[in-house]
Amino acid sequence: MINERTIVSELARLESDAREIVSAAISGASPSVLLERAIREGALASVDQHERVLALACGKASMPMASTLMSVIGESVHAGLVTVPDDGAISGSLSPLEVMVSSHPVPDDRSEAAGRRALELAHGVREEDLLIVLLSGGASALWSVPADGLTLEHLQQSVTTLLRSGADIEEMNTVRKHISAIKGGRLAAAAAPGSVVTLMISDVAGDDPSTIGSGPTVPDSTTYADALHVLERRGGRSAYPNAVVAHLDAGARGKNEESPGPGDDVFRSTEARVIGSNADALEAAAKKASELEYETVIAPRPVTGEASDVGRRLAQQLMDTPARRPTCLIWGGESTVKVTGTGRGGRNQEMALAAVIELSGCARPAVLLSAGTDGVDGPTDAAGAVASSRTHMHAKRLGLDAAAFLANNDSNSFFEAAGGLIKTGPTQTNVMDVQIGLIGTGRTD
Template sequence: MTKQEARRQAQLDDALAIYRAGLDAVRPDRLMERVEWERLFEGIDTFDRMLVVGAGKAAMAMAGAVEARFGRRIDAGLVVVPHGYVASFPDDRPRPERIEVVEAGHPLPDAAGVAAAERTLAMVREAGASDLVLVLLSGGGTALWPAFVDGISLQAAQTTFELLLHSGADIHQINTVRKHLSRIGGGRLATTAFPATVVALVLSDVVGDNLSVVASGPTVPDPTTFLDAIHVLQQFELWEKVPPEVRAHLRSGRDTPEFETPKAGHPAFRRTLTMLLGSNRQALAAAADEARRRGYRSRVVTDRLTGEARVVGERIARQLCGTPADPPVCLLWGGETTVTLERGGEGGRNQELALAAALVLEGHTRPVVLLSAGTDGLDGPTDAAGAVVHPETIPEARCRGLDPDMALQNHDTYPFFKALDGLVVTGPTHTNVMDLLIGLVGVPDRAAG
């Protein structure tokens, strides 16, 4: 290994270690340890029953931590996670036993999710004024709790969800539509549980930590309207593409005020507390600390990164190339980009961002590494969390006969990075606070060889 190769490997190792430090900071079991339960409930023993429900990629880990704290005080519980999450659950984390864990479809809902959502609604509907309903929410909850309004079939919802996911709309816009097709989202879980006391803990996977957006905000007032949902579909030229029953329902809701999602004046919200448990900011702070520990001057650029993945990747690469500070430097970004799919390839937003960045970094003489990965361990419909690139990524690809421009154009980034051993693979992490981007310029003396 040449000195240059050793320096690059040291950078790659550092980038992965910094990423993992960010993941560790948002482990649900560790976040739960900081919750001041007594202040939340003002006396857990005053409730007749404690019911636990939840949905999302972190729901099983959150449920395990809750059960470790309350044990037999929990009377019943049901949480929903994506298919495959039970088998992948880490052995070193508390596993729920009293709280049932059900797997369902994500990102598209399926029949298992419909059944679990109906069971959830039945459970909270039976809660009385002297009961406590603890709700555990994280990213993915909307698809995993598919309780649709009358007249909307599972197939119609699947078609609508898929169109939205490929449209380039952000999660705020996507969930504006999905809330208005749901009997759980948009505050409807809270109104269904009324008059019980509802306490919701939320692990945020949305830019800005808007609690009405995470898992479609089932326990908070919904600021959006049926008209907003119609405008989203029109903006992304989907209005004529969604199934007729979806259009009919949204038009009916627009014209019938009593169909609207519950707003701030509803009495259920006086008996509901929704609290942010963790977010991308904590992951970024921990990543910055780890970078400093490794000898980098670190700076969080933003925790609100959005935009089309390839455009963002190009911009970040130029920023790394032009970093004025003396290396070694670590720049950090958090957020979530989008991909507008004209044709279907195999990849995800982080891999697409990384490839776009690599094309800009090509030929750059400064030692630069960029890692872009999801904190949930998944990037699009692949088994990778993201990818890592450097100035030699594209030259190495061309030497192997790979066409980076075509891979980017066809959104086919996964096979490209797999051939280069450039994927970041963690498996499901059982947390989800959007994406982490780690840019390293230069190498600390201790790693320079």
Template sequence: MREASGGVPEGGVVTELEPRSFLRGLFEQAVRAADPLFAVPPFLPEPPKGRTVVVGLGKAAAVMAQAVERHWPGPLEGVVVTRDGHEAPTERIEVLSASHPVPDERSEAGAKRLLAAVEGLGPDDLVLCLVSGGGSALCALPAPGLTLADKIAVNRALLHSGASIDEMNCVRKHLSGFKGGRLAKAAAPARVVALLISDVPGDDPAVIASGPTVPDPTSFAGALALVRRYRLDLPDAVRRHLEAGAEETPKPGDPIFQRVENRLIAAPQRSLEQAASFARSQGIRPLLLGDALEGESREVGRVMAGIARSVRRHGEPCPAPCVLLSGGETTVTVRGQGRGGRNVEFLLGLAVALGGERDVWAIAGDTDGIDGAEEVAGAIVTPDTLARARAAGLDAHRMLDENDAHRFFVALGDQVVTGPTLTNVNDVRAILVL
């Protein structure tokens, strides 16, 4: 936990602050810091002697491809797979679409296309791999002996299990013919440069989109342990495949990675720092609580409510006016029948824990513009959220128990709708204490 450097500007504009506008502006600045059109060009490698083949996967893949085309000095070709609604116009790189968060037949076809694009290359060729969050579902090639239906069943079970993103990816890698370094293996002996936009706590390249160009330190045994821990109900073929452990993923030290370079070009911390800069420009002191906060969404909300109360009552860990900034990816263990996502569940948990605390406002949203399966980025909490909910006949506690936070904030008109942002550096949460 640290105060963002730079202090608060002399003669800030706190008295003129409109909290909703401030929070929306802060969120927009955080998203803008991860815009591929600005993030990609500084990290492009030198053109090779041979061919340049672009492959990509993830929610930002199409805009990353667009940025490559605008700035690449020589010939290139390739194909990328992105989420429905995240397409961008390109001329030389083909853009395919697939389903997210649950893969479909196009996800399997897209993974096959990417593997085919890198086959048969030589040491003078370059594979430019564009990787961003969501790639695990968008390129879902079942391992031999498994079907896409098997992978979809596992994916659904994982999404409802409460497992963290790195735990989910451990299981996914060991059911895949694409993830966990297998794309890099298919591209050898060509040089591979992967440009990564991180959406995971800690920015581990092995976890971003399940690490298609990164050696995999996890194992079949680890995947089986997670299956048992979360009591996942798996198809028989999947369980047999994990127990057999016939073909491990490429591991650290494998020679195929000697000509592979993974470059992180955008990450949650950079977006939080941009949000902090915006806050200072408005006369609000930012306090960064970390870019990798994990845990049950509602429980993280409860903890953040306690910190906000401490600010108001004791001026600790920083005096008001201030904004508490955090990132990362919380989880939701689904127990009810409602509609929601991790950001709106965090916010409803926060609102319930605050109990109408004066002068505390908050925003939380996914930087890709989609909170879970809902077409909203997140929502805003105000000091009168619970009062307005009661007036509208909404029971905040019951709706939290039912995982029904999406409907709660829609009913209040407090959802944050951005549309697809065409990037993804995980969630941004900001709690404003005045």
């Protein structure tokens, strides 16, 4: 049996290593590196075949993606737009590209203005032109143009309700695509018959191009009826604005034109490519963990589901790991939180808090860290949090009831008091979340 001093020392080392590994994961999803790789592989080989090149970049990674694009083919770019979130660093001139700041995760007037400007530029694309679209996580909120008959307020109310109901990103974007004038292939329709090349950094499980940024330039296989089903599952129709329900219902009855789907002529000259994803972050994390001499395993399936349930499940998997040598388990994906309390937190902190309770029964030194690769977890200044096999005991000594904080969705307050918050600041990338589980052997040698 190892003594108390050794346990404390090993836990400190495990937490330090977990933080180093997640930092490597975020670096592995660098937008500049991912775009440079795609360009080397021929993603923009057709640039010289077009009379004019226009560029649109939108999402949390839009600034580094646009900067990289301009450093490579800047002399060929005629005009364009870069749309960044409030916390997106703007560095230097990207002329002739315009830069507009927008809102995330709930759209505001700036989101509508940016979306309308993107559509205006797309409408100016001629048949002999090329429109390059650089998309990353957050684009759905940053470009928000209401469909005819709806207002920005209708979109805001719908997004807020979906967020609080625990809707996953696919459900969110199914609704967004059917209450929007830019999503679900409609940006490509605006640019037709010009050529469109879309390069995407995926923030969704499965890397479906039609879900990334709500698929403004790719075919949409979802329908108005699908969007109505999401509303019914996530609070019921009465929880949403009457105008939104009426719009979706009219579409389901064939009164509103469906978003362009597979085989539609507007996609005749379009191409879409996912150039980076959660897998890049996980591979970088595994490389760093191996360098730190951990036996390393990447989970084969993405993390999904209610954050607290996932936290308990991952903690149990960590505790079930054989004690042959120090081991690193790596997961990636995106959980959800159905908000029922009045506290403050995010899905990663909620997951870590659930793990605090589960790991309290672990006899070996262990830590579980969960963080968003974008550096943002809910309406907080943290990217996530780290739990250890001693956090629960430490919290009890401070008079903190972990279960009560979890029930109130107050994970941020818990980790502020107990310690363990992960704060990276905005990272200018977004490939979902990463979870790092480290467990020692329990030996003193």
